[in-house]
Amino acid sequence: MSRIFGAFGAPNTAVELNAVAGRQLHGGRDGTSVLRGDTWSLGCNRLAVLDPCGGAQPYRCPRLPGIAVVFDGEIYNHHQLRRRLRARGHVFTGTCDGSVLPALYAEYGTRFAEHLEGMFTIAVIDLRRRPLLVLAADDHGMKTLYYHTGPDGSVRFASELPGLLAFGQVPATERAAALDEYLSVGTYVDDRTALEGIRTLPPGTTALATGRDGLRVQRRTAPLPASDGPADLGDLLYGEMARLTSADVPLCGVVTEGADSHLVNAIATRQLRELDDSPLRGFHVVYRGRWHSSVCAAARRSGTLHHDVLLDPDELVELLPRTVWHLGQPHADPAAPGRYALFRAIRGAGYTVALTAAGAGELFDGHERVQRALTTPPELPWIGPYLDSLASVPRTVRASLYSADYRDYLRFRGTAADRLAETLHAGRADRAAALSAVETGWRLPAHQLRQIDHVSTAWSVEARFPYLQPAVSAFAGSLRARPATGDTPLFTTAQRYLPAGTLRRSARSTDVTADELLRPGSALMDLAQDILRETHLDERWDRTAVSNLISAQSRHPAPDTAAALWAVLVHELWRQELRVLRPATVHLSLPEPVAA
Structure with a gap:
């Protein structure tokens, strides 16, 4: 894993690139490197998870020196890709997952990302003919890339907003509508950010730039899932996590109260015991003086070596500003500082990789707001209550907080909630599909994954997401057309893997309010x-x-x-x-x- 950055279509000084790297150093302390030409640059701060002694970035292709690549994340099918590329004559000197990327690009060009399984943002410079910049993001947006296109068509990008703002040509102008989006729907709409002209690379896209016409973003065709694979969630997770528990550094688990978390950690514990009989250590944040949940007991029954991270609420005076800085833009989740402290404790205990259950609720319709929206009778309104459940600030409160000028602006422009309501209303014929588009296509990457990406890398920890692997997410998609009956497939599967009495159907959230x-x-x-x-x-x-x-x-x-x-x-x-x-x-x- 690395924090990456670069520019295309304009020169950058070494001083400027060092400033960008310095603002992202916390995300990769195992080495910083920069490659640059007259009108382009690539750089990274590396966190060595695989092949610590090799795998230096930017990656180059010995047969085609005009290709250079930097990437952030993990490529889980790199062993299969390396075998395929070797058969085509490519030579590899190390075992790092990212080392396959230049050869993969050389073989498949701008469609190279269609062959990848993992979490990633990737930047490729191709100097073989007309200089070309290629950016790619994974299908769920597990890793983040911010970019800015200048009036001259130049492109600058970085894994974090503070890093991107270290480029002198990138303005820090607040976007007027962003405040209402932040309060109304809990995050920023589509690929926008809080700042004017700065966007995130959307999930499942590849973007191209030639230095003249800015960045052209193209959505990739989602790969079809294999039809001969297991049709059982437990089997799918077990197979996918065999890849996700592979690391050359210590690995642990993040523990929450849900069945999704206990299931992931139980499977990981089984796999680790099969390898070397070592238990998985799980970390869970607890606020001092707050009621104690059953998380600890459930985690221990699942075989996890449990560790509570005790946090004093008064410490938030120090933690909250630091969390805000690392997130790069406003995020109104009160649990964010606790997660920041959680990954601090994980790193302090010597762990570099952490398994999380993020995405399970969105994929398997586990959130109460989705269930309420799906089960609301056709004659009753469901869009308004659903949007209210997304808001950072209740509708009745937020309008009173706006100045008269800003209320006038929103009256002409329309609020974020109004625009999202129109989108949901247009898709009302298939309520489940419309909700899934919001929950998995937009809110999951913008609200949850981006937060985890930033607060984990703040402490040089790589968070991994078993539920967002292709086979698991495809299985979840196949269930959406079926009516909900009784327990969810996730809860039913967890009961098979965990001792009786470990799970509760109605668990009180342990997130602080x-x-x-x-x-x-x-x-x-x-x-x-x-x-x-x-x-x-x-x-x-x-x-x-x-x-x-x-x-x-x-x-x-x-x-x-x-x-x-x-x-x-x-x-x-x-x-x-x-x-x-x-x-x-x-x-x-x-x-x-x-x-x-």
Whole structure:
């Protein structure tokens, strides 16, 4: 795994590239390297997971020196690809997964990513004829790549937003509509970010640039799943995880309260015991003074060597700003700082790879909001309640937080919730497909995977996602057309792999909530009062409403009030970090609405 960066169609100085690398160093401390020409550059900060003594990036092809590649992630089918490419005459000197990429590109050109199984963002420079930049992202968006296209057609990219902003030509202009997206739907719509002109490479896409016309993003055709494979979730997971537990560095598991987490860790424990009789160590974050769940007991019954990461809520005064910086843009999930602390503990215990159950809820319709939307009778509204469940701030609260100018802007433009409602309404004939498009195609990569990617690599830990492997996600897709009956396939499978009594059908979430953290008199509440009573609040807020929000939470704490206050606090902490990153160019422009 690595953090990657580069530019195409414009020169970059060594000083500038070193600045980009420096902002991403935490994601790969095992070596930094940069390759550059007159109008292009490729660089990476490497975290050595496979072939630690080899595998240096950028990768080159001995037969075709005009090809150079950097990549972030893991290629799980690299052994099969290496055998195929050797049969075609290619020579490899190491066993690192990424070493197959230049040869694979040489054989298949811009369609090379169609042959990959894994999690990745990849950048290829092809100088054999007309210089060409090729970028590719995995099918689920497990790894993130931010990019900016300049007015001259040049492209600059990096794995993290602070890294991208180290390029002097990339502006740090806040996008006007982003605030409403952040509060209304919990993340940013499509491939957009909080900043104007900066986008993320969408899942399942390959993008091309020649240095003149910017970046042309193309969606790849999803590969068809093999028809002769096992049609059982347990068998599929067991086969896929045999690849995911392969690493030349220590591996552990992330433990949560769900059946999805316990199933992954139980299978991993079995596989590790078959290899060397060593247990899987599982890590779970617990807030000091909070109720204790049954997670520890369930994890131990599944065979995991359990470890609780005890976190003091007062530590969030230090952790929250750091988490905001690493996420690169506002993210209103109160559990994010805890996950940041979790991966800190994982790295501190000597582990470099962590298995997670992320994506299981989206793929197997395990979230309560999806089940409610699917089971709502046709004569009753389901789109509005579903959108309310996605919001960072309740609809009744967020409009009151906006300034008069911003409300006027949204009145002309339309809110993010309104636009998403129109999309869902257009797909109402197939409610399950419409919800899946939102949950797996957009919210999963933008809201969950991006958060895990950034808070894990903040501590040089590689998070892996068994449920997002091709065979498992294809199996989940085949179930969507079937009506829900009784327990989900995931819960039923977990019962087979875990001792009786390990799982509960109704488990209380162990994620901490905003009202638990923003308690009157707490250190975090003091921070909120200090930050949000300063004079440089975002002009899109109604200052009186924000002040009233602080007073209300101080006098009469309530979940909705705390959620709104948390979201505002995170946004303003992010704006402070942005001013430090780019003090000369941070500004906000509200464009005039354009008539249709």
